[in-house]
Amino acid sequence: MENNKFLDIKGLNVSFYTQKGVVRAVRDLDLWINKGETLALVGESGCGKSVTASSIIRLIPSPPGKIESGEIFLDGQDILKLSEEEMQKIRGDKISMIFQDPMTSLNPVFKIGDQIAEIFITHYGLKKKEALERAVEMLDMVKIPSPEKRVKSYPHQLSGGMRQRVMIAMALASPHPGIMIADEPTTALDVTIQAQILDLMKELQEKIQMSLLLITHDMGVVAEMASRVAVMYAGRKVESADVYSIFEKPFHPYTVGLLNSMPSNEKYKHNARLEAIEGNVPNLLEIGDGCPFENRCKYAKDICRNKFPEIKDMGNNHHVWCHFAGELNF
Amino acid sequence: MSFLKLFKSENVANNSESIWYENWQLLKKNKSAMFGLYIIIFFVLIAIFAPVVAPFDPYAQNIDIRKLPFFSWPYILGTDDFGRDILSRIIYGARISLVIGFISVSISLIFGSFIGLISGFYGGWIDKISMRIIDIMLAFPYILLTIVIVALLGPTLLNAMIAIGIARLPQYARIMRASVLAEKAAEYVEAEKSLGVGNVELMFRSILPNCLAPIIVQATLGVGSAIIESAALSFLGLGAQPPTPEWGLMIASAREFVSSAWWIVTFPGIAILFVVLGFNLLGDGIRDVLDPRLKD
Ligand SMILES: Nc1ncnc2c1ncn2[C@@H]1O[C@H](COP(=O)(O)OP(=O)(O)O)[C@@H](O)[C@H]1O
Ligand SMILES: [Mg+2]
Numbered sequence: 001m002e003n004n005k006f007l008d009i010k011g012l013n014v015s016f017y018t019q020k021g022v023v024r025a026v027r028d029l030d031l032w033i034n035k036g037e038t039l040a041l042v043g044e045s046g047c048g049k050s051v052t053a054s055s056i057i058r059l060i061p062s063p064p065g066k067i068e069s070g071e072i073f074l075d076g077q078d079i080l081k082l083s084e085e086e087m088q089k090i091r092g093d094k095i096s097m098i099f100q101d102p103m104t105s106l107n108p109v110f111k112i113g114d115q116i117a118e119i120f121i122t123h124y125g126l127k128k129k130e131a132l133e134r135a136v137e138m139l140d141m142v143k144i145p146s147p148e149k150r151v152k153s154y155p156h157q158l159s160g161g162m163r164q165r166v167m168i169a170m171a172l173a174s175p176h177p178g179i180m181i182a183d184e185p186t187t188a189l190d191v192t193i194q195a196q197i198l199d200l201m202k203e204l205q206e207k208i209q210m211s212l213l214l215i216t217h218d219m220g221v222v223a224e225m226a227s228r229v230a231v232m233y234a235g236r237k238v239e240s241a242d243v244y245s246i247f248e249k250p251f252h253p254y255t256v257g258l259l260n261s262m263p264s265n266e267k268y269k270h271n272a273r274l275e276a277i278e279g280n281v282p283n284l285l286e287i288g289d290g291c292p293f294e295n296r297c298k299y300a301k302d303i304c305r306n307k308f309p310e311i312k313d314m315g316n317n318h319h320v321w322c323h324f325a326g327e328l329n330f
Numbered sequence: 331m332s333f334l335k336l337f338k339s340e341n342v343a344n345n346s347e348s349i350w351y352e353n354w355q356l357l358k359k360n361k362s363a364m365f366g367l368y369i370i371i372f373f374v375l376i377a378i379f380a381p382v383v384a385p386f387d388p389y390a391q392n393i394d395i396r397k398l399p400f401f402s403w404p405y406i407l408g409t410d411d412f413g414r415d416i417l418s419r420i421i422y423g424a425r426i427s428l429v430i431g432f433i434s435v436s437i438s439l440i441f442g443s444f445i446g447l448i449s450g451f452y453g454g455w456i457d458k459i460s461m462r463i464i465d466i467m468l469a470f471p472y473i474l475l476t477i478v479i480v481a482l483l484g485p486t487l488l489n490a491m492i493a494i495g496i497a498r499l500p501q502y503a504r505i506m507r508a509s510v511l512a513e514k515a516a517e518y519v520e521a522e523k524s525l526g527v528g529n530v531e532l533m534f535r536s537i538l539p540n541c542l543a544p545i546i547v548q549a550t551l552g553v554g555s556a557i558i559e560s561a562a563l564s565f566l567g568l569g570a571q572p573p574t575p576e577w578g579l580m581i582a583s584a585r586e587f588v589s590s591a592w593w594i595v596t597f598p599g600i601a602i603l604f605v606v607l608g609f610n611l612l613g614d615g616i617r618d619v620l621d622p623r624l625k626d
Contacts, residue, residue, distance in 0.1 A: 057524050092525035104517040109349060109539040119525060154349060170525060 005073070006211045007056065007179055008032040012070035014051050014060060023284045025051040027235045029070070033179065033228075038205065038212040040226035040243070042219065042258065046281055048235040049215045053181045056213070057097055058087050075178055093123055094178040096171035098185045102163035106155040112139075112166050113151025119173040138169040142200060161193035165200065172204060179211040186221065198225055219262040223247060231255050234282055234292035236308070241318035251312075251320040254293045256330045291323070299328050356619045363615020369608030377424040386415035388422040388575045397591045408593045410584055412573075416594065419575035420601050426576045427605060430491050430560040431553035437495025439549050442502025447541070449503070450510030451533045461507070464500040472497055476559065480568045487560075487576070490569035494556050505548055509541035516540075543620040547613055554609030561602055577602050 014026040026048045033039045041049050054060045055067055058079060071078050075094060079087060099105040107115060116138055117131035126134065132151060139147035142165040155163060164185060171180050182201065186194035202225060205212050214225055222229055222243065230240040231252065239252040250256050257277035279296035291297070294304040303323050312325045320326075357363055376383060385404060392413035400408040400416075407416040445464070449457035467475065479493035513519065514537065522536050561578025563569035570576035572583060577598040584594035 059520065059523050088526050088528055090526070091523070092527075097521070097524035099517050099521055101517055105521040107518045107522065107536055107540070118527075122526065156349070167521070170521075174525075 004034050005032045006035045008073040010071045013068040014055055015066055015068055016064045018064055021285045025235050029237055033211045036209040038226045040222040040229045041215045043232035044281055047232045050183055053183050093174050094176050096174050096180050098167050098171050098182040100184040101188050102160050105167055108155055111152055116170055123175050138173050142169045160189050164197050177210045181213045183215045239320045245318045251325040252322045253297050353619050360615040362611045366608045366611025369604055373424050373605050376421055377428050380421050380425055384418035384421040386418040388419040400593045407597045410594045416597055423575045423577045427557045431557045434491040434494035434556040435549050435552045438498040438502050442499040443506045446503040446506025447510055450507040464503050467500045485568045487570045490560050490563045494559050505544050509544055513537045513540045547617040550613035554606035557605055
């Protein structure tokens with residue numbers, strides 16, 4: 001089993017040293033993704049999802065950011081031990097990333113064909129002409145109509161959905177696509193376009209057997225795409241399980257809150273109105289060693305304030321970090 | 331985001347016009363900018379074809395025809411105190427003035443942009459040191475700084491260009507640094523990093539082209555001011571030396587005749603006025619096109 005993990009994060013801690021103090025954006029995070037698998041990383045905004053993603057590709061802005069400790073094994077190799085030059089070779093090769101805003105994630109002054117071709121020139125050493133031919137193939141693969149014409153377009157001439165397709169094409173142009181990190185890839189798109197992009201990602205991922213780390217705060221997207229889910233809250237992982245058990249039997253009060261706030265969830269419709277989770281995400285500067293969800297949790301007791309819970313194994317690879325996991329009735 | 335007009339995504343045209351082409355189309359509609367451009371083209375043509383269009387040798391002196399008033403055929407604009415044809419001297423002067431404008435602006439453009447690009451991109455101590463030096467340069471009154479540099483290098487035309495270029499360089503560095511800081515935060519930079527693009531390539535190939543717009547505006551306006559400044563330096567005796575037909579120098583060497591032979595100083599002055607006007611109109615027009623925020 002162990003060697004089947006394409007990505008394996010162990011005990012990751014990431015902090016930002018700001019003028020107001022140290023922000024512990026990611027704390028003691030363990031996360032793994034098997035080959036060809038989709039893991040959804042969910043949580044409210046500000047909980048450390050993007051910081052986790054940037055750590056995996058080692059693009060945490062530093063200063064102020066710093067990876068304090070931990071190991072990130074990518075295809076068996078601890079990338080935190082690599083030099084910057086070695087890491088640069090891995091980016092856009094084994095690992096690639098798609099960003100939230102397709103409006104701004106392409107360089108506005110270059111034709112999209114040239115931008116895709118650049119990858120073939122850098123990573124494959126192709127000549128410009130061949131690289132452009134490959135760019136056309138890539139656009140075709142992500143189902144952009146009349147790709148021969150489109151390579152000559154500038155980003156501002158494409159719609160948001162088209163641009164996100166171009167981003168996917170660029171991510172998949174890498175020579176050894178092992179894992180793709182998609183940081184809220186559809187948040188900025190219309191609902192209908194969202195579905196198309198997700199379908200495309202799923203199809204291509206299955207085709208090339210690539211792992212996908214899908215970051216989202218939309219439980220609907222999770223249900224659609226993921227095989228496993230990790231729920232993050234204020235820099236910590238609070239629950240992880242396969243997608244079926246998360247929806248069927250969540251154990252963490254925060255996960256329950258997330259599911260309750262999802263409009264189309266049949267299971268939770270009867271016992272709760274569509275409800276937002278009360279209260280606010282704690283300030284990461286002031287956060288103590290207790291359970292970060294304690295101030296918003298209606299089941300919180302003294303112990304929650306003082307101590308972050310140990311991992312609880314609920315069977316079937318379902319893990320929860322809650323003192324009262326299994327004892328609460330939602 | 332950047333100065334460029336990027337926000338026309340509804341305009342999903344099949345034509346693949348670049349942003350620069352689109353901007354050129356917009357600029358063409360701007361009448362005053364086009365007028366400025368025509369003035370510049372006019373002077374550039376005159377400068378290139380000076381030997382053909384100039385009726386006389388600009389250096390040929392003739393004591394018999396000193397200070398002929400204008401419209402004294404065939405000396406259309408009259409002659410100066412050495413009997414040289416003023417029109418011919420102005421035509422040859424266009425060469426000098428334009429060369430001064432372009433060279434000194436190129437100096438500040440290249441070095442200033444480079445400094446701004448490096449300090450904006452790398453930040454940290456590189457940024458701190460270079461920006462403090464820039465601050466010190468900006469603390470000097472501009473013309474004083476130019477004079478100091480010329481005084482150090484020696485009063486020749488070439489040194490005047492270098493001095494003007496150096497003295498104006500801080501502005502370009504500042505502008506470039508500000509655009510780089512804005513662009514550096516853009517998501518496409520992050521995206522290119524995630525594709526394994528290295529720092530040097532990021533800086534020059536990805537970020538720099540996105541920072542050109544404000545620098546181009548500055549450079550266009552800068553040619554005009556450089557021409558005025560070199561005229562001022564020559565007027566002060568720190569630039570071109572006699573008998574060079576430099577416009578500033580022509581004004582300076584005939585200033586004692588302002589009341590008796592006014593045309594000797596006036597026509598070079600008018601030439602300066604028009605060239606500078608041309609560059610200013612064009613520069614303002616380019617700014618209007620590239621920076622939609624300034625539009626009403
Ligand atoms: N460049 C930065 N400087 C300081 N703090 C940061 C920076 N980037 C992220 N953080 C902190 O890390 C926390 C997690 O951010 P992020 O991972 O972007 O959240 P999200 O889950 O919405 O993607 C934020 O609350 C923020 O305080
Ligand atoms: Mg985020």
